[in-house]
Amino acid sequence: MNVPETLRYTATHEWVRKEADGTLSVGITDHAQDALGELVFLELPEPGRKLAAGEACAVVESVKAASDVYAPLAGEVVASNAALKEEPGQLNKDPYGAWLFRLKPAEGADLAKLLDAAAYRKRFT
């Protein structure tokens, strides 16, 4: 299972990447896409929505089942990947390239509190 060293992870199988502009990209892990099966539908949060850490804010749905995606940290949604909605299968092909939404982290939201690659790998692979 692919778990890139450069990302942070949650116990609910989201990955988080810090972008150059300070925003955080959020997606689902290789493990998550593999367990869900082929994805066919996405529901993404609107830009401007304020999220609490752990809040259910997106839905990824495969031929098998629907699954919630949770905000890894508190923050405001600044972008959602509309193009991905046309091609949810990209989440299976390239789970770490296919981001779902970007967050501007709230004051005090600490990326370092999330799991690192070693910790995520240890728990789930």
Place this chain on the structure above:
Amino acid sequence: MIEFAGWEMPLHYGSQIDEHHAVRRDAGVFDTSHMLALDVEGAGARAFLRHALANDVARLQRPGSALYSCLLAEDGGILDDLMAYLLDEARFRLVVNAATALPDLAWLERLQGAAAVELRPRRDLAMLAVQGPRARDKFRAALPELASGAGAFVAPTGYTGEDGLELLLPAGQAPQAWQRLLAAGVRPCGLGARDTLRLEAGLNLYGQDMDAGVTPFECGLAWTVALEGARDFVGRRALLGRHARFQRLGLVLESGGGVLRSHCPVRSAHGEGVVTSGSFSPTMQKSIALARLPGAAGPCERAQVELRGKRLDARIVKPPFVRRGKVLV
């Protein structure tokens, strides 16, 4: 791999959606050996099945011909759905669902009474379903001796809405037959594709779209009940006295918004209903469903389906959704 009716079965061999498309466009093979073949033999076989089944095996005249039927309880509820094949005048073969195989056998033994028939479960047989527009060609190329009718029973049936065949052969020979089909370019397909294919084809799944609490008139199977003449079959009297509480129709989620799933509540202009099977249609690239709706509801009307607290707009259609590679709704 998943557990299915006590069998360990593959959900897919890599990609459920690619397997689905392979069957619609080319050829795929399913290992359906979990289903039970049950031979009904003896001088009284035809008379026995004319009594036991809601469809009339008198329609089977040519060896190899096939008939789809419900097995009904006395109250008209559906105990199982099955395929009946004529092997020869004194021999029929039923193929029944895996989960209901043992109760079916017990039921038929009870009906058997003093009839001159023998019931023979054929767990010695494996079953492969080769399906798709190129299924017959590839089957003939891969297994010419079986295609010529030697050493296997080949039925012109399936559960996908495509052309194809189902092959019953001694279990020990199945792995080699499977490998030769794959070598001829037939794609191995799992339970996932089997479910989306049958759903697009508007074919019921036992235990989901119908069960002992539902009659054939309530799940789109009126055409399988042979009422002509005075044939006395199990469930006939009750069926004629029972009012259909709902009908089976299809739903297409036109505007997206999610994937319909069984148990989703439905509201129509004529009252409420419920989704019995729902999934994503790889052919239509939309979510589709089979649903129980009030008797007054009809195709071309709209309905609202409740999904994760939202109400989504759906179009009511008459299944099948897809047959022979073509979208019909």
